[in-house]
Amino acid sequence: MEDLKKLQDELWEYAELGFKEHKSAKAMCDFLENKGFKVNRSICNMETAFDAVYGDKGPVIAILAEYDALDGLSQEADVAEYKPLTDSTTGQGCGHHLLGVGAISAFLDLKKMIDEENLDATIKLVGCPAEEAGSGKAYLARDGYFDDVDIALTWHPSNISSVTSGSHQACIQCYFRFHGVSSHAAGSPELGRSALDSVELMNVGVNYLREHMSSDERVHYAITNTGGSAPNVVQAEAEVRYFVRSTTGPKVKKLYDRVCNIARGSALMNETEVDIIFDEGLVNVIPNFTLEDVLRDSFLKLDVPKYTEEEREYAKKFKETYDIKIVLNNIDDTVKDKERLKNNILESELNDYFVDKEHTNVCHMGSTDVGDVSWVVPTAQVNVNCYSYGAGGHSWQWVAQGKSSIATKGAIHAGKILADSALTLIKNPELIEKAKKELQERLGDDKYECLIPKDVLPHVY
Ligand SMILES: [Zn+2]
Ligand SMILES: [Zn+2]
Known part of the structure; x- marks a missing residue:
């Protein structure tokens, strides 16, 4: 003892x-x-x-x-x-x-x-x-x-x-890493493509997804890279981490695919690129x-x-x-x-x-x-x-x-x-x-x- x-x-x-x-x-x-x-x-x-x-x-x-x-x-x-x-x-x-x-x-x-x-x-x-x-x-x-x-x-x-x-729910943990183009946010914003904007657009998209997923499913995120602390630099890199949960393995995979589509859509919207990184999962x-x-x-x-x-x-x-x-x-x-x-x-x-x-x-x-x-x-x-x-x-x-x-x-x-x-x-x-x-x-x-x-x-x- x-x-x-x-x-x-x-x-x-x-x-x-x-x-x-x-x-x-x-x-x-x-x-x-x-x-x-x-x-x-x-x-x-x-x-x-x-x-x-x-x-x-x-x-x-x-x-x-x-x-x-x-x-x-x-x-x-x-x-x-x-x-x-x-x-x-x-x-x-x-x-x-x-x-x-x-x-x-x-x-x-x-x-x-x-x-x-x-x-x-x-x-x-x-x-x-x-x-x-x-x-x-x-x-x-x-x-x-x-x-x-x-x-x-x-x-x-x-x-x-x-x-x-x-x-208990099945869960997939993943990262979405957006790549954009930096520029002077006041002097030449038209040259920039903000990776942080993509993260924000993605999160907004996922928040709209919530209304159209099952009530026993959950999605939550944390921004793991904001692209820096300078508002006058268009953020070239940004990353968001997601947990996607559903009641079974096959269902969580389907929900994860929908979240991935939102990430791709966000990148398309403001001309950035996205790497989807599957981290781990459990059933x-x-x-x-x-x-x-x-x-x-x-x-x-x-x-x-x-x-x-x-x-x-x-x-x-x-x-x-x-x-x-x-x-x-x-x-x-x-x-x-x-x-x-x-x-x-x-x-x-x-x-x-x-x-x-x-x-x-x-x-x-x-x-x-x-x-x-x-x-x-x-x-x-x-x-x-x-x-x-x-x-x-x-x-x-x-x-x-x-x-x-x-x-x-x-x-x-x-x-x-x-x-x-x-x-x-x-x-x-x-x-x-x-x-x-x-x-x-x-x-x-x-x-x-x-x-x-x-x-x-x-x-x-
Ligand atoms: Zn715990
Ligand atoms: Zn515990």
Whole structure:
């Protein structure tokens, strides 16, 4: 427990971005080697991907770990006010340092259980880099890493404890780089062709597209090169980055094609040229109700973390930084007892009971590279509470609470839930078969097709 807390703090401090998690991956690999496991570093062409395998017989259970951080979310620890660090711009705003620690904890617990009961099983702790941007798991799935795996389990830190159900969107990330001609914006504007104008025209075009796309699709952009800060120079170069999301791989490709046409149209309008750079993509999540039931049973058996008065005081300060009405208005439709959750949000600083949810096939807005794994192998995940009620993921509040004992408890508890469910599956192979049959039925004739072309290597753009 103490060494896991140390690892939690270490990963929080490193807060490295996708595919640059060198120190984090090393810390995790060293940790596992020190526990006596054989670790394979740098797998599937990714320097910061790794695995540790225990056992060589029976069903193969993979536990997925993440550890990448987010840019623009640097924040001092344990301070309930926005206070960025002066020496860093990154922060663990999605709690992936906890995700990594919790997954390792599950792996250690499970190894112990298998040994104690002398069971035939192969367990894999899979270090998956670049979840936030980069899609490490998509490369692992594309390159066949999960082909011999029977079940994949994972979790995500949250402000409630529940079993995750439903799908998440497929997503394509891309860049549009416009090339124009520079000139004096006052003296000879007729000679210039503005790449920045093309970016603006493209964004306007896409904003008109919104009215004519499905309501479960999303497109968003950030201008990554404005062409400079001088208004009196016609901007010769400009670039905009897009995320395009839809409910399935084929649908996201169609929407991406429409966005690309708008880019070409924009270039045509003001006589610039455009390079379309496909960066990466990930597919939608295929839910698995069979596995969700197994995870739910583990929650019912092991319940949720318990908190001290001191921890409640700590959480209260963070809860007060957020308009709690927003949380009350955003309770997931699948929560079975909404009144109980509303009361808990109003009366408690922390979610302190298991929030039971209905199964759902609804596609949630947002994306995760767990989707690519879920197409290849039955996959399911849980949320475990690690933070106060209030702000959600990608907030300074989550970064600030990332070293707390509440977060540690959440990660260790997630490990217990995943290990218990994995043990149930190992002891009841018919459940593994049922989960596989469910996946087959859901896919029908569809085959997994990774959105990232075969010849594209993992990269930081
Ligand atoms: Zn995130
Ligand atoms: Zn996340």
